[in-house]
Structure formats: C-alpha cells, structure tokens
Amino acid sequence: MARYLGVDVGSVSTNLVLTNEENEVVSSIYLLTEGEPIKAVQNGMSILKEEIGESTVINGVGTTGSGRVLTGHIVGADVIYDEITAHGLAAAFEVSNVNTVLEIGGQDSKIIFIKDRVIVDFAMNSVCAAGTGSFLDHQASRLKVPIESFGELALKATNSCHIAGRCSVFAESDMIHKQQLGYDKESIIYGLCQALVRNYLNNLAKGKKIGPVVIFQGGVAANAGMKRAFEEALGIEIIIPKHYNVMGALGMALYAKAAAKQKEITNFKGFHISETEFLTRSFKCKGCENQCEVVRIMEAGKTIAFYGGRCGKWETADAKLQETEEILTV
Amino acid sequence: MKGKNHVVTVPQMGTMSILVEDWMKRLGIDFLPPSPLNNKMIEVGASVSPEFACFPLKATIASIMNSADNGADIALMVGGYGPCRFGYYGEVYKAILKENGYDKKIRICTLEPMTSGEGLLNDLQKFFGPLIELSSKSKPTIYWHLTRSFKKAVCMDKIESMLLSIRAKEKYRGDTQKKYDEAVGLLRSAKNDKELAKYQEEAVDVMNSVELDSNRKTFKIGVVGEFYVVLEPFINMNIERLLNELGIEIERAIYITDWTGPKNAEKVAGINNFDAHKLAKPWIDGWCGGDCTANVGHAIHYINEGIDGIIHLYPFGCMPDIMALEALEIITAEAQTPFLSIQIDEKTGQAGIVTRLQAFTNIVRKETEKIWHAI
Numbered sequence: 043m044a045r046y047l048g049v050d051v052g053s054v055s056t057n058l059v060l061t062n063e064e065n066e067v068v069s070s071i072y073l074l075t076e077g078e079p080i081k082a083v084q085n086g087m088s089i090l091k092e093e094i095g096e097s098t099v100i101n102g103v104g105t106t107g108s109g110r111v112l113t114g115h116i117v118g119a120d121v122i123y124d125e126i127t128a129h130g131l132a133a134a135f136e137v138s139n140v141n142t143v144l145e146i147g148g149q150d151s152k153i154i155f156i157k158d159r160v161i162v163d164f165a166m167n168s169v170c171a172a173g174t175g176s177f178l179d180h181q182a183s184r185l186k187v188p189i190e191s192f193g194e195l196a197l198k199a200t201n202s203c204h205i206a207g208r209c210s211v212f213a214e215s216d217m218i219h220k221q222q223l224g225y226d227k228e229s230i231i232y233g234l235c236q237a238l239v240r241n242y243l244n245n246l247a248k249g250k251k252i253g254p255v256v257i258f259q260g261g262v263a264a265n266a267g268m269k270r271a272f273e274e275a276l277g278i279e280i281i282i283p284k285h286y287n288v289m290g291a292l293g294m295a296l297y298a299k300a301a302a303k304q305k306e307i308t309n310f311k312g313f314h315i316s317e318t319e320f321l322t323r324s325f326k327c328k329g330c331e332n333q334c335e336v337v338r339i340m341e342a343g344k345t346i347a348f349y350g351g352r353c354g355k356w357e358t359a360d361a362k363l364q365e366t367e368e369i370l371t372v
Numbered sequence: 373m374k375g376k377n378h379v380v381t382v383p384q385m386g387t388m389s390i391l392v393e394d395w396m397k398r399l400g401i402d403f404l405p406p407s408p409l410n411n412k413m414i415e416v417g418a419s420v421s422p423e424f425a426c427f428p429l430k431a432t433i434a435s436i437m438n439s440a441d442n443g444a445d446i447a448l449m450v451g452g453y454g455p456c457r458f459g460y461y462g463e464v465y466k467a468i469l470k471e472n473g474y475d476k477k478i479r480i481c482t483l484e485p486m487t488s489g490e491g492l493l494n495d496l497q498k499f500f501g502p503l504i505e506l507s508s509k510s511k512p513t514i515y516w517h518l519t520r521s522f523k524k525a526v527c528m529d530k531i532e533s534m535l536l537s538i539r540a541k542e543k544y545r546g547d548t549q550k551k552y553d554e555a556v557g558l559l560r561s562a563k564n565d566k567e568l569a570k571y572q573e574e575a576v577d578v579m580n581s582v583e584l585d586s587n588r589k590t591f592k593i594g595v596v597g598e599f600y601v602v603l604e605p606f607i608n609m610n611i612e613r614l615l616n617e618l619g620i621e622i623e624r625a626i627y628i629t630d631w632t633g634p635k636n637a638e639k640v641a642g643i644n645n646f647d648a649h650k651l652a653k654p655w656i657d658g659w660c661g662g663d664c665t666a667n668v669g670h671a672i673h674y675i676n677e678g679i680d681g682i683i684h685l686y687p688f689g690c691m692p693d694i695m696a697l698e699a700l701e702i703i704t705a706e707a708q709t710p711f712l713s714i715q716i717d718e719k720t721g722q723a724g725i726v727t728r729l730q731a732f733t734n735i736v737r738k739e740t741e742k743i744w745h746a747i
Binding site: 065108123124125126127130131134156159160161162163164166249296297299300303304330331332333352353354355 | 407408410411412413546606609610613617701708710711722723724726727728730731734735738739740741742743744746747
C-alpha cells in the first residue's frame with residue numbers, strides 16, 4: 043500500500059494530505075499554524091500517525107507554502123514547490139476542465155489561469171492585506187462575529203451596503219460609519235465580502251479573462267458569502283472543490299508521487315520527527331554590510347541546514363556543514 | 373578644479389564603475405570605485421529622497437553619499453534631455469546633497485549627452501568641458517581614451533552574457549560565479565589594447581572551463597525592463613542568479629555598453645535599439661520616454677526567436693515601463709509566451725519574488741503537464 047504525503051505550511055494554516063496509489067485522499071488534516079510552523083507540522087504528523095498507524099509506509103513527501111523550505115528540512119521532502127504550482131495542479135486534478143482558480147488564503151491571494159490542465163499564467167497580491175482572508179478575520183472580530191458563521195450571516199443580508207474596501211484601514215472606518223448609519227449586521231457583513239471580491243478582482247484579475255469554469259479554493263472558500271459575492275461579480279457559477287481548504291497539500295501529494303517514481307528511495311525521515319526536538323536559531327551573517335538574517339535548523343542538537351540571506355552562500359554551505367559550523371563558533 | 377586634488381566617483385550600477393575607472397586612470401584622474409550597495413545604504417537613500425522618486429534615484433544618491441564619506445569629492449553623472457525623470461536626477465541630487473549638508477563634500481558633475489539640439493559644438497563642450505578641466509587633456513585625447521575603455525567594457529559585457537547562460541548549466545553551484553570573478557579580474561588588469569585582446573581570449577577560456585551538467589535541461593528567458601533595475605543585481609534581488617539556479621538561461625536586452633554607447637551600434641546580445649523601435653512600431657508608434665519602446669521591441673524579437681518566457685522588471689512608478697507593460701501583456705498573451713512582470717522598490721521583499729520566480733519557472737518548464745503522465 044503506497045502512500046504519498048503533501049504538506050502545506052501557510053501563515054494561517056498547516057495542512058497535511060495523504061493520498062494512495064489511485065490518487066484518492068486517504069487522510070486530510072487542517073491545523074492552525076499559530077506562528078509556530080515546526081510545532082504545527084509535528085502536531086500534524088502525530089495526528090496522522092494515530093489515524094493510519096505507524097507501520098504505514100510513506101513513499102514520497104512534498105512541501106509547499108511559505109514555510110516550505112523549513113518544513114522540507116524537517117520532514118525530509120522529496121519535492122518542494124511554490125504555492126501556485128501546488129494549488130494549480132490540485133485544481134486541475136479535482137476539476138479537469140478548470141480555466142481559472144481563485145485562491146484566497148490567510149495572508150495572500152492568488153489567481154491561477156489554467157489551459158488544458160496546464161498552468162499558463164498567475165498573479166499574486168503583493169503588499170496589500172485588503173484582498174486576503176486576514177481582512178475578513180479582522181473585521182469579523184471587530185463585529186464580534188465568529189469567522190465560522192460569517193458566511194452564513196452574509197447570506198441573510200437583505201440590504202445592499204457598499205463598503206470602501208480599497209484598503210483594510212479605510213474599510214474599517216467606512217464599516218463603522220455604516221454601523222452608525224444603522225445598517226444591520228448581516229448587510230454589513232455581506233458588504234465586506236463584496237468589498238473583498240472587488241479588491242481581489244481589481245488587483246489580480248485586471249485585464250485577464252476569467253472562466254468559463256471557475257473554482258474557488260483556500261480557507262476563505264468556506265465562507266458562503268464570498269462564493270455568492272464572486273458569483274454576483276462575475277456572473278457565473280463558482281465551483282468549490284471538495285478539498286478546498288487543503289488543495290496545496292493535495293497538489294504536493296501528487297507531485298510527491300511523481301517524484302517517487304523517479305527516485306529509488308524517499309527522503310522522508312519517518313513519523314518519529316513528531317517527537318524529535320527541532321530548534322531554529324537565526325543569526326546575522328557578518329560576510330558583508332547587508333547583515334542578512336540566516337536561519338539555522340537543528341535536529342536533536344545537530345545542524346541540518348541553513349537558509350536565508352541574499353547571496354545564497356549559506357544554502358550552498360549545506361554540503362559543508364562541518365566547515366560552516368566552525369565559522370559559526372569563531 | 374585640477375585633477376590632482378580631486379577624487380572622482382560614479383554611482384553604483386552593475387559593472388559601470390569598471391568602465392569609468394579605466395577611463396579615469398587613462399586620464400590621470402583619481403578614481404574611487406563605489407562600494408557595493410547594501411540595505412543600510414538603501415535605507416539612507418530612501419530617507420533623504422522624495423517618497424515618490426524612482427527607486428534608482430534612492431539607490432544612486434545613497435551610493436554617492438557613501439562615496440563622499442569615503443573621500444570622493446566629484447560624482448560623475450550622465451545627464452540627458454528628458455528621456456524620463458532620469459534626465460533630472462543630477463539636479464535632484466544637488467538639492468538632496470545640499471539639504472543634507474553634503475554639498476561641501478561632493479559635487480555632482482553632469483556629462484550631458486549629445487542630444488540637446490543646440491548644435492554639435494555646444495554639445496561637445498557640455499560633455500567634455502568638466503573632464504577637460506579635471507584632466508587638462510584635449511577633447512580628442514579624452515575621446516580616444518573613452519573609446520579604449522569602452523572596448524574593455526564591451527569585453528566585460530560579453531563575459532557577463534556568458535555568465536548568464538553558463539551558470540544555468542553548471543555542475544557545481546557557485547562554480548561559474550568564481551570563474552566569472554576571475555575573468556573580470558583579468559580584463560580589469562588589461563592596460564592596453566594588446567593586453568586586452570590577450571586577456572579577452574583567456575577570459576573566454578576561463579568561462580568555458582566551467583564543468584557543465586549535461587543531464588540538465590535548460591530553458592531560455594528574455595529579461596527586459598528599466599535599465600538600472602536590470603543592470604544592478606542588488607536592486608533586483610539577484611533575479612538573474614535565482615533564475616540561473618532554477619535552470620534558466622537568460623538573454624538580456626541591455627548591458628552596460630548598450631546603455632552608454634550609441635543606440636544604433638551592434639549590441640552585446642540581441643538586436644540594437646534602432647531595430648527594436650522598428651519592431652515595436654505597431655504597438656508604440658513614437659517614443660514615450662525611458663526604455664519603453666525598446667523594451668517592447670526586444671520582447672517581440674525574443675518571441676520571434678521562440679524564447680520560452682519573458683520577464684519584465686521595472687521600478688515602482690516608472691512611467692515609461694508601465695506603458696511598456698500594457699503592450700507586453702497583450703503581445704505575450706497573443707504569442708502564448710509565459711510572461712512575468714515584477715515591480716521593484718525599496719519595500720519589495722525577497723520571499724515574494726522567489727515564490728513568483730519559482731511559479732513562473734514551473735510554467736516555463738510545463739511542470740504541470742509532465743505530472744499527468746507520472747501519476
């Protein structure tokens with residue numbers, strides 16, 4: 043029984059997906075990262091171990107997300123890819139005739155264009171929080187509404203309420219203004235969804251052709267209000283795939299399978315990593331005036347990798363760890 | 373301003389200082405090479421510049437102030453009659469230096485290019501005037517030395533173009549960079565034409581001695597964009613190195629000598645700007661400042677040659693390249709060539725760029741297509 047593992051460590055959530063030889067999802071785990079990616083990955087691994095038993099053999103592992111490099115070192119990844127490549131593959135796998143993927147995560151959002159199951163173009167938001175999940179999160183806590191019931195409330199909206207969503211700071215003041223005018227909570231909530239959709243489409247989809255088959259994934263796809271707002275804005279039906287919240291991890295599980303075919307043995311370290319002590323230490327490289335922060339990962343007291351810095355010399359130092367460790371102690 | 377008492381510098385931009393250093397040495401003028409840019413300098417540059425100034429201005433003023441602290445007292449700068457805001461940099465530098473009490477330390481000396489429309493004699497005086505004063509040499513002598521230094525810079529650029537392609541295929545990471553540094557050192561030490569010819573051959577051999585990975589399948593991407601962002605690796609976060617390490621060979625539309633030399637001259641690689649303007653004509657009929665029209669032309673040339681992808685780099689708020697972007701998006705979409713445009717300023721983070729480059733490279737390599745057979 044071959045099994046393939048995909049791990050997606052994002053800023054908000056850490057997801058693990060296990061697939062079998064038939065590419066079916068055997069297990070999927072969705073956890074909150076809460077600023078501690080190593081702990082989240084270890085938690086995920088121990089949950090997975092309990093679900094499937096320690097004796098299950100993992101034949102390949104892939105990592106993605108903003109924590110992909112760190113996680114790759116921890117679990118022993120066979121393949122590491124960026125989020126766009128991972129999300130795009132999973133989308134084309136779930137819905138084979140998909141053309142456009144709308145993906146909204148916690149701290150970034152992207153749009154991916156697919157033609158004949160191949161990614162052909164993408165756009166990613168860069169510096170603005172107003173097009174991401176954290177925008178809704180923030181406003182939900184301001185309205186004292188749990189984010190889980192946000193979508194449900196949004197669907198109950200009866201009045202239209204235009205909120206200026208160009209910037210999350212201004213959106214907040216505009217929302218307060220609407221509250222003071224006496225708008226009901228539901229309409230304001232739906233207004234926020236519409237503002238986020240407007241922002242997303244203006245920032246990412248400018249001048250690009252969307253559809254006809256559009257899918258919506260990422261944590262924010264759980265919000266039914268967002269789905270409706272997208273459908274209204276685009277005038278087409280939006281598909282939400284079954285594994286919408288773990289698509290990155292699913293994509294990596296598929297890549298891991300492809301990678302396993304080309305390799306004799308996986309780099310996967312085994313389930314024991316959930317109990318191993320991993321430490322990260324960062325230090326300022328004194329090689330030049332830039333003083334880049336370099337991260338050093340240690341497994342059970344032994345350095346396993348360095349990364350960070352602009353010049354790339356620490357990554358290439360991987361092979362000569364002994365030598366660099368001497369440099370460190372000087 | 374007699375040469376003996378002055379130390380001349382130029383703002384940091386790629387290998388530009390090597391060209392100017394050679395020229396100044398030949399003219400007997402003391403030259404201080406600018407320090408490589410670093411985060412601290414960029415911070416200083418951003419704090420003294422207007423918020424909406426282009427990023428290259430912030431970087432170059434920082435470089436000038438740093439050189440002033442290190443003992444330079446004249447900064448040479450190329451002027452211009454309105455290619456874009458760049459033509460006004462010299463004046464803005466002067467104002468910034470004055471505001472920050474640097475005007476006593478360093479003076480900006482602008483060499484105006486010969487395009488003022490006020491007649492050749494006037495132009496010649498404007499270009500050579502400051503150098504005649506510094507070196508006490510005649511116009512023809514200064515010009516002759518410039519042509520020699522320029523020749524050296526052309527050799528340097530050719531070696532750089534080799535770096536951009538060989539590094540993608542190297543067997544051991546970091547190997548090509550070492551050989552490149554060695555080759556540049558050789559060229560830099562050449563004192564006359566004879567030595568240069570000899571060292572150039574040696575430098576090419578040095579570059580060709582890099583051990584290649586024959587199993588590696590590489591792809592080719594064309595890089596176009598605003599010249600400063602393209603030419604200064606610190607500013608573009610070493611995009612070219614990142615791409616090379618991902619197995620991508622690079623064709624670059626502009627090199628130092630392409631930028632400094634006449635626009636109809638033969639280029640280090642690709643077509644010259646004169647031909648590029650012709651190609652761009654159906655899209656941009658006329659000249660709208662900066663490198664806009666040329667960039668569109670170069671991109672069309674790359675597409676005609678069947679390149680695997682195009683990357684467009686420009687600093688935040690660069691008006692000419694924003695116009696180029698509009699045309700490039702349509703041109704690349706019609707040709708179905710993968711296209712990525714990256715806008716850079718002092719707030720740009722490296723992680724975001726790395727993610728975009730990886731995603732783009734995977735598109736160029738058609739990674740998703742390959743997967744369907746493997747799973």
